[in-house]
Amino acid sequence: MPLVEITxxxxxxxxxxxxxxxxxxxxxGEIVAVIGRSGSGKSTLLRCINGLxxxxxxxxxxxxxxxxxxxxxxxxxxxxxxxxFQSYNLFPHLTVxxxxxxxxxxxxxxxxxxxxxxxxxxxxxxxxxxxLGAYPDELSGGQxxxxxxxxxxxxxxxxxxxxxxxxxxxxxxxxxxxxxxxxLAREGMTMMLVTHEMNFAKNVADRVxxxxxGNVHEDGPARDTLIEPRTPELRSxxxxxLH
Amino acid sequence: MIRELxxxxxxxxxxxxxxxxxxxxIAMVAGxxxxxxxxxxxxxxxxxxxxxxxxxxxxxQGTPLLGQLFIFFFGLxxxxxxxxxxEAAALALSINASAFFGEIWRGSLQSVSPRxxxxxxxxxxxxxxxxxxxxxxxxxxxxxxxTVGYLMQLVKDTSLTxxxxxxxxxxxxxxxxxxxxxxxxxxxxxxxxYFVICFSLSRLSEQLEKRTHAAR
Numbered sequence: 001m002p003l004v005e006i007t008x009x010x011x012x013x014x015x016x017x018x019x020x021x022x023x024x025x026x027x028x029g030e031i032v033a034v035i036g037r038s039g040s041g042k043s044t045l046l047r048c049i050n051g052l053x054x055x056x057x058x059x060x061x062x063x064x065x066x067x068x069x070x071x072x073x074x075x076x077x078x079x080x081x082x083x084x085f086q087s088y089n090l091f092p093h094l095t096v097x098x099x100x101x102x103x104x105x106x107x108x109x110x111x112x113x114x115x116x117x118x119x120x121x122x123x124x125x126x127x128x129x130x131x132l133g134a135y136p137d138e139l140s141g142g143q144x145x146x147x148x149x150x151x152x153x154x155x156x157x158x159x160x161x162x163x164x165x166x167x168x169x170x171x172x173x174x175x176x177x178x179x180x181x182x183x184l185a186r187e188g189m190t191m192m193l194v195t196h197e198m199n200f201a202k203n204v205a206d207r208v209x210x211x212x213x214g215n216v217h218e219d220g221p222a223r224d225t226l227i228e229p230r231t232p233e234l235r236s237x238x239x240x241x242l243h
Numbered sequence: 244m245i246r247e248l249x250x251x252x253x254x255x256x257x258x259x260x261x262x263x264x265x266x267x268x269i270a271m272v273a274g275x276x277x278x279x280x281x282x283x284x285x286x287x288x289x290x291x292x293x294x295x296x297x298x299x300x301x302x303x304q305g306t307p308l309l310g311q312l313f314i315f316f317f318g319l320x321x322x323x324x325x326x327x328x329x330e331a332a333a334l335a336l337s338i339n340a341s342a343f344f345g346e347i348w349r350g351s352l353q354s355v356s357p358r359x360x361x362x363x364x365x366x367x368x369x370x371x372x373x374x375x376x377x378x379x380x381x382x383x384x385x386x387x388x389x390t391v392g393y394l395m396q397l398v399k400d401t402s403l404t405x406x407x408x409x410x411x412x413x414x415x416x417x418x419x420x421x422x423x424x425x426x427x428x429x430x431x432x433x434x435x436x437y438f439v440i441c442f443s444l445s446r447l448s449e450q451l452e453k454r455t456h457a458a459r
Contacts, residue, residue: 052361079367089362093380102376103366155366 001064003028003159003190004049009058009068011044018044019055020214026159026192031185033201033222034194036211037237042194045211046161049192050081063158079107082152086164088144090136090151096123097132100151108155122150126180142173149180159190166197178204198241202226210234248423253432259415260436266401266411267440269333271394274340281345286352296345303342309403311335316407328409336401343393351386352378384455391448395441402437412436 004026011019018041026032034042047053048060051067051074060067065077090099100119104110110118123132126146128139136144145165152160162181166174178200184191185204195201201208201222208225210218210233218225218234229235284296303311316331326334355378363373405414416433420426 050365052364075364075367075369078365083365085358085362085365087358089356089358091359091362091377091381093384103368106372106376107367151366 002026003030003063004192005059005061006045006049007059009048009055009060011041011048011053011055017214019048021058022214022216024209024216024219026190028190029188030207031189031191031205032193032207032209033205034192034209034211035196035198035201035237036217040211041214042211043163046083046163046192046194049161050078050083052083075107079103079155080158082155082157082160084145084148084152084160084162084165086167088136088141088148088168090144090148092136094135095132096128096134096136096139096147099136099147100154103151104154118154119150122154123147125153125183126150127176140173141169142176145169145177146180149177149184153184159192160184162191162193162195164194164196166195196241198226198238210237212237245424246422248419248425248428252419252423252429255419256412256415256429256432256436259410260412260440262409262411263398263401263413263436264440266332266336266404266409267394267398270336270340270397270401273333273337274344274397277337277341278344278348281341282348282352285345285349300342300346303339304346308335308339308400309406311339312403312407328404328407331407332401332404332409336397336404339400340393340397344390347389347393348382348386351382351389354385355381384452387448387451387455391444391451395444398440398444399437 402413
């Protein structure tokens with residue numbers, strides 16, 4: 001059974017149709033890069049998966065939980081689906097350590113000591129062991145984004161969603177964040193990432209999903225799809241981003 | 244009989260100033276609790292609650308405090324509820340404060356980026372946990388300056404209760420000035436007393452802002 005099963009979802013904001021009958025499945029351990037022009041619906045698709053956006057019709061099942069059912073405890077689902085945003089969204093009033101421990105203590109009901117141990121391990125994993133006591137505004141964008149990843153990983157999610165997480169970063173800081181993602185990929189984490197990093201998608205992702213005008217326009221093995229796109233739309237998109 | 248302004252009169256003024264402070268503190272506490280309710284009713288996603296809060300705020304902010312004082316002082320007895328100047332003053336000021344606090348705090352809560360709500364949601368925090376652990380601490384820092392600003396206003400507004408005969412700093416000054424016929428000195432002293440109270444508040448605000456900033 002696939003980890004994520006999206007069937008015929010439809011989403012509009014007012015009169016704007018952002019997703020039109022999108023269907024997609026993601027297997028456990030798969031790394032799916034979602035690409036497309038801005039406004040093609042790729043971020044919205046990701047946000048529907050953990051229920052940050054509600055769909056008008058269709059069905060999304062993640063890890064056996066039906067996201068689109070009103071009976072589902074959406075907070076319980078979000079514990080299992082980590083998400084990292086373009087703008088990091090760290091809690092500015094908390095230190096790095098407390099950013100990570102907050103949900104562990106509040107949601108997982110861990111005691112302070114156990115939560116702190118997890119936070120230390122996760123922050124060390126993203127290479128920031130010396131920044132545990134720092135506040136977000138004392139860190140660079142790349143460091144903040146790595147903390148955001150650690151914060152999400154601390155909840156031991158079944159899968160991770162990454163929404164353009166390197167788009168707000170200075171070019172020289174992109175590498176350090178991608179390195180963390182590569183490490184996660186090696187560990188077998190299921191990931192869906194909206195990205196503009198085509199090289200990363202080609203080398204790390206298993207699959208590429210090309211969104212175009214609210215539809216999945218092309219879907220296939222990452223390398224093949226990016227090297228030999230089948231549709232003219234993907235070809236023109238790729239030539240626009242690569243040159 | 245006109246008499247001289249003596250040390251006893253200064254003590255009298257200071258004692259009356261206690262009532263000014265007491266009234267301000269009561270309005271701050273009662274108005275604060277009620278104001279929090281107003282702020283929450285204003286932001287929850289339940290339209291009737293929003294309407295009630297908006298209506299309440301508009302009525303209270305759109306009518307003069309003096310009118311509200313008169314309504315409670317002269318109006319409640321018409322319904323068989325006997326109130327003294329003290330109760331009417333405390334009631335009117337608390338209600339007035341609640342509308343202003345409600346608006347200040349609503350603004351502070353809403354000025355925290357919606358992305359902070361989302362980040363909390365993405366971690367599985369419940370609405371209440373997001374509000375109390377993520378949004379409120381950030382909103383409090385934003386709200387300190389306008390809250391204390393309004394508190395100073397409130398301290399000065401207590402002088403209006405002199406008009407329903409409540410003996411606080413201003414009413415005491417009127418009495419004293421009539422007895423000594425030294426209005427300039429008496430009201431000068433009263434002004435200094437108001438200034439000392441308000442200045443202490445503004446220093447407190449600075450301290451609080453510094454402290455919450457150090458802790459982000």
